Amino acid sequence: MRVVMLGYQTWGHRTLQALLDSGHEVVLAVTHPRSDHAYEKIWNDSVADLARDHGVPVLLRNRPDDDLLLALKEAEPDLIVANNWRTWIPPEILALPRHGILNVHDSLLPAYAGFSPLIWALINGEDEVGVTAHMMNADLDAGDIVVQRAIPVGPHDTATDLFHRTVDLIAPIVTEALGLIASGRTDWTPQDRTRASFFHKRSVEDGDIDWTWTAEEIERLVRAQSDPYPNAFTHYRGERVRVLKASVSQGVYGGTPGRVFIREGDGIVIVAGAEARRGRSRGLVIERIRTEDGTDLPATEFFKTMGGYLTRRP
Structure with missing residues (x-):
């Protein structure tokens, strides 16, 4: 042919x-x-x-x-x-x-x-x-x-x-x-x-993490935006932070979605899920991040103190 x-x-x-x-x-x-x-x-x-x-x-x-x-x-x-x-x-x-x-x-x-x-x-x-x-x-x-x-x-x-x-x-x-x-x-x-x-086509903005998603959904988003794709990202104290590796927490954590909460294993738990206020949701354990200058860090080195929120805007 x-x-x-x-x-x-x-x-x-x-x-x-x-x-x-x-x-x-x-x-x-x-x-x-x-x-x-x-x-x-x-x-x-x-x-x-x-x-x-x-x-x-x-x-x-x-x-x-x-x-x-x-x-x-x-x-x-x-x-x-x-x-x-x-x-x-x-x-x-x-x-x-x-x-x-x-x-x-x-x-x-x-x-x-x-x-x-x-x-x-x-x-x-x-x-x-x-x-x-x-x-x-x-x-x-x-x-x-x-x-x-x-x-x-x-x-x-x-x-x-x-x-x-x-x-x-x-x-x-x-x-x-x-x-x-x-x-x-x-x-x-x-x-x-x-x-x-x-x-539709993906754009960089589609990687902006919505902390009202469940931890399971956000963890899949992180894997879906693996290198060399534009990574899933969030904002912490005015800085964009790319999430390179994450997992679903072992513990159940309550509170406000996006709260930087507690250390678990090798990472830092972020409260996640629209129902988190009821205390029935797993959190997202962020294990590795990339800063805006391209530096890769363990999350435990980046989030030196607990508290504060991860947000969709600076």
């Missing part, structure tokens, strides 16, 4: 590599220009560089335009494969390749369509995540499923752990999907749209 690839960052890079290794003819690669967005500077292996290294023509586009449509028509693809293409694809492009467009998305669709699915899934306490290859239609991440693979989420997994494990699924999933499509199969599995959910 003649294949065009639309993609960006490491997800797109892994997809293009799988296409190059597949034996099919990759006739064009389309990718976004590099961005200064905090999340788009992470996992940013270059699709353009990989394509050029293999003699594949490259187009840089932020969104589809008339020039891209013309280039796609001239490429005469049998199939377009997309992964981490960040903008809407118009109907005239959807209808262009005879086999359609195969999209690769790092969630178990129909859940977690949209952006940053691994981070949102970890925050929400999902017990598995995965990767789905599906045929695109007019609705974002809503087309029939061709191949889907899941991996379990462990109790200490970070978003970084899940990234590495799911990105390794891309090549085998793309290879399997290409084989099925090339064989003439079209009997794909429709998504159950009653189970669909759609999430």
Whole structure:
């Protein structure tokens, strides 16, 4: 098959590599220009560089335009494969390749369509995540499923752990999907749209800790914002403090959410949860922090005295 690839960052890079290794003819690669967005500077292996290294023509586009449509028509693809293409694809492009467009998305669709699915899934306490290859239609991440693979989420997994494990699924999933499509199969599995959910892009502000969340929820947020992602953060006495490592307390602590309360084990307990005033909530044990100047410290060295509050604003 003649294949065009639309993609960006490491997800797109892994997809293009799988296409190059597949034996099919990759006739064009389309990718976004590099961005200064905090999340788009992470996992940013270059699709353009990989394509050029293999003699594949490259187009840089932020969104589809008339020039891209013309280039796609001239490429005469049998199939377009997309992964981490960040903008809407118009109907005239959807209808262009005879086999359609195969999209690769790092969630178990129909859940977690949209952006940053691994981070949102970890925050929400999902017990598995995965990767789905599906045929695109007019609705974002809503087309029939061709191949889907899941991996379990462990109790200490970070978003970084899940990234590495799911990105390794891309090549085998793309290879399997290409084989099925090339064989003439079209009997794909429709998504159950009653189970669909759609999430927006993460921004730095989404890591601002809300101390009315339960300790369990905040602990997952900390793991979801692991390095190299922008870390979960809070403010203490006017200074932004990034939380690098935390756990749920053994003890039950009452009071006002955000209160710097007591030492437990290797960390400092912060009162957490909307019901904390009833004295029935676990606290969050902060174990390691990063100051605004980039210094990493044990929490016991940073919080030298008990008392005071962690807040969402300086």
